[in-house]
Amino acid sequence: MQKITGMKTVVVGAGINGVVAAIELRKRGHDVVLVDPGPLPHPLAASTDISKVVRAAYGPDKEYTELAERSREIWQEWNIEFGVELYHEVGFLCMRQRPMEAGDFEYESLRLLERRGHRIERVNSDYLRRHFPAWSADRYRDGFLDFEAGYAESGRAVAVLIKRAKSIGVALREHAKFSGLDETSDRVKGIALESGEKVPADAVVMTVGAWTPYVLPFTGDFFRASGQPVFHLKPAQPELFTPERFPIFGADISATGFYGFPLNRDGVVKIANHGLGREMSPDSPEGVVTKEEENRMREFLADSFPLLADAAVVFTRVCFYCDTKDGDFWIAPDPERAGLTIAAGDCGHGFKFAPVLGGIIADAVEGKVNPKFSWRPEVQAGVAKEAARFQGEL
Numbered sequence: 001m002q003k004i005t006g007m008k009t010v011v012v013g014a015g016i017n018g019v020v021a022a023i024e025l026r027k028r029g030h031d032v033v034l035v036d037p038g039p040l041p042h043p044l045a046a047s048t049d050i051s052k053v054v055r056a057a058y059g060p061d062k063e064y065t066e067l068a069e070r071s072r073e074i075w076q077e078w079n080i081e082f083g084v085e086l087y088h089e090v091g092f093l094c095m096r097q098r099p100m101e102a103g104d105f106e107y108e109s110l111r112l113l114e115r116r117g118h119r120i121e122r123v124n125s126d127y128l129r130r131h132f133p134a135w136s137a138d139r140y141r142d143g144f145l146d147f148e149a150g151y152a153e154s155g156r157a158v159a160v161l162i163k164r165a166k167s168i169g170v171a172l173r174e175h176a177k178f179s180g181l182d183e184t185s186d187r188v189k190g191i192a193l194e195s196g197e198k199v200p201a202d203a204v205v206m207t208v209g210a211w212t213p214y215v216l217p218f219t220g221d222f223f224r225a226s227g228q229p230v231f232h233l234k235p236a237q238p239e240l241f242t243p244e245r246f247p248i249f250g251a252d253i254s255a256t257g258f259y260g261f262p263l264n265r266d267g268v269v270k271i272a273n274h275g276l277g278r279e280m281s282p283d284s285p286e287g288v289v290t291k292e293e294e295n296r297m298r299e300f301l302a303d304s305f306p307l308l309a310d311a312a313v314v315f316t317r318v319c320f321y322c323d324t325k326d327g328d329f330w331i332a333p334d335p336e337r338a339g340l341t342i343a344a345g346d347c348g349h350g351f352k353f354a355p356v357l358g359g360i361i362a363d364a365v366e367g368k369v370n371p372k373f374s375w376r377p378e379v380q381a382g383v384a385k386e387a388a389r390f391q392g393e394l
Helices: 016-027 062-082 105-115 125-131 154-167 209-215 291-304 351-365
Strands: 008-012 031-036 052-054 092-096 120-124 142-146 150-152 171-174 178-183 188-193 198-200 203-206 224-234 248-251 258-260 269-273 312-323 330-333 340-344
Touching (some): 008 016, 016 031, 016 154, 016 203, 016 340, 052 062, 052 351, 062 105, 062 150, 062 154, 092 105, 105 120, 105 142, 120 125, 150 351, 154 171, 154 351, 188 203, 209 224, 209 312, 209 340, 258 291, 330 351, 340 351
Parallel strands (some): 008 031, 031 171, 092 248, 203 340
Antiparallel strands (some): 052 150, 092 142, 120 142, 178 188, 188 198, 224 269, 224 312, 248 258
């Protein structure tokens, strides 16, 4: 395919997808405008948080595992390149309350990671008791520790990448709210802003996450926005929750949906849920953590990490996912609207791939689409990437 350069490209949404896409498109010689209602990082964006898991455990899915491995390498390079420790390699502890069996997410993840040469250790209750004393060791009988995993400081990473985008010539239009596509009968020729201004473009890239089915209603048949509860806790015994004693975890996540992070630089332990969630727009007034969600979190902690069960909640937020019916990204041109590319469908597992997503999105804009992430409105709902996210029909 002949190399494409010099397109006037508008990227809508300056979360992680938007900023890495803008950077990559600019590096490829395109004239790029990055539009966002701001402030940046946007407080409601899924990217704007203290941490996101960077792990290659994806059951038997070799393609996602390979993408995660490439991403981890670049996260390590970014730490050096930016002179900021955005990625912390503290390990990922993936446990079950019953022995792992073939077909389990955890078992299939372990086997694939072993075949690919990861530094893995099988973990049982005795291992938990010796190394990770905050766990209810008798409850969690089997699992593994992947030493080649960690977390990214997500909000901080987005801020650093926005600065990089500006430095290489991406034009940032902050406090500019998208109101619609500027299109003819067969082509998108730019976007319209709420102010009435039109921004012309050869290519428009929509990277607006959970807002996608609301700002582009025709995508409502294949995207679903869902909110998941997030809690920041202050443990009474912080020394038991340092990364060495409390790595990132998935605690029987296929059944409970709960995962979490060790003590961060501010003395906070983050606990979150990776489940079906509540369907809603990120702008919904219902986008706050409910008492029922906190009660479920407390019950989980009492069962799994008793020393956290009564910890003070210092902050809560709702993390918004953009779900697809098959749990895969949706990064492809719209076949009915020339000039429009949509990059969405994080399904709650997107941030870790930031270092490679820019290239995947830029490829799609230039007509080179990854088949797994193609335009596929015919796909029906099925089993998601993790059993915790199974949702039947959208």
